Amino acid sequence: VEEFAADLFIFQCCTSVSYSDMTGLRYTDIVEVEERFWIIGYRNKTKVRFVIPVLDITMRLIDKYKTIDIVS
Numbered sequence: 001v002e003e004f005a006a007d008l009f010i011f012q013c014c015t016s017v018s019y020s021d022m023t024g025l026r027y028t029d030i031v032e033v034e035e036r037f038w039i040i041g042y043r044n045k046t047k048v049r050f051v052i053p054v055l056d057i058t059m060r061l062i063d064k065y066k067t068i069d070i071v072s
Helices: 002-015 056-065
Strands: 030-033 036-042 049-053
Touching: 002 056
Parallel strands: none
Antiparallel strands: 030 036, 036 049
């Protein structure tokens, strides 16, 4: 549990995605454009679209948790 919480914090620091927006993210929200990955989604509260580049550390975290459903 502590490792998962730390990983969530690191993900938020690297992407600036809020926790409420992060819970709505799916692996399909990660898109590759010209050999670079991007997270594309919509803010929960305002429905404003966001496009965030995926850093190496962020991609490692995404790969680490891509097979589990965080939202129950």
